[in-house]
Amino acid sequence: MPRNFSEHSQVLSCMNEKQQRYEALVHAFHADIYRYAFYLIKDKSIAEDVVQETFLRAWRSLDALKDEKAAKAWLITIVRRENARRFEKKQFDTVDIDTNPVVDDTVFTEQSLQEADMQRLLLMLSEPYREPLILQLLFGYSGDEIATQLNLNKNTVMSRLFRARNQLKELLSKQNGEKGRHNG
CATH class of the missing domain: 1.10.10.10 (Winged helix-like DNA-binding domain superfamily/Winged helix DNA-binding domain)
Known part of the structure; x- marks a missing residue:
């Protein structure tokens, strides 16, 4: 029983450490990564989705990140790849522009x-x-x-x-x- 408890403690400790690293990564780079994704994609909601997918992939591969100084470049690479993935199987929907009026009530x-x-x-x-x-x-x-x-x-x-x-x-x-x- 003590061995089992020890293994359980080690697993929990590793999980907590990974969670803390991930939260620090998100906190430090989320705004920059979103800004870059938005410049690439030019659509707020799609950029948000790509950033979310980027951080999900970052979580899955966080153990592969050995050099914390390379984190931003690593995340940018993931964003670029996620953006490219959008077009791999993308079927563009077409809409008749005459039947869908567009109203822009934005204040500039x-x-x-x-x-x-x-x-x-x-x-x-x-x-x-x-x-x-x-x-x-x-x-x-x-x-x-x-x-x-x-x-x-x-x-x-x-x-x-x-x-x-x-x-x-x-x-x-x-x-x-x-x-x-x-x-x-």
Whole structure:
């Protein structure tokens, strides 16, 4: 009986330790992971589902995470894979737009309009340029970290970041030029 009790205590201790590690992981990275998922997916409810699935997979594989410093990169990799899984067997539903009127009763503030405008401009960048820039802007990743995350050469990442910023500048100047014409 004492041996059985000892094994039972060890199992409970390991479970409690895993639970604490998981809760710390969620607490530390949930907001960043959601923000990244939202930028990838552009839909709040789907991003929430992908983040939930990401943390479920993280729980299942938590014992495989040996280096706590790599946790954020590990979670981002899971998000990217979960996002890709959505399209593996996806059958897109079509709806007749004329039979489903859309009402938008959202109230916009100046800051939310600027954020939405910047997000729209970021989404206009092509995927190879957008993703490294988002990783740099949202997470503050260095070129090396982005290269590791995206399995790219650092020079390729730096080139894409440079081109992404130039494309954003062009889009902003084009947008500001159009605003000037309309206003004046």
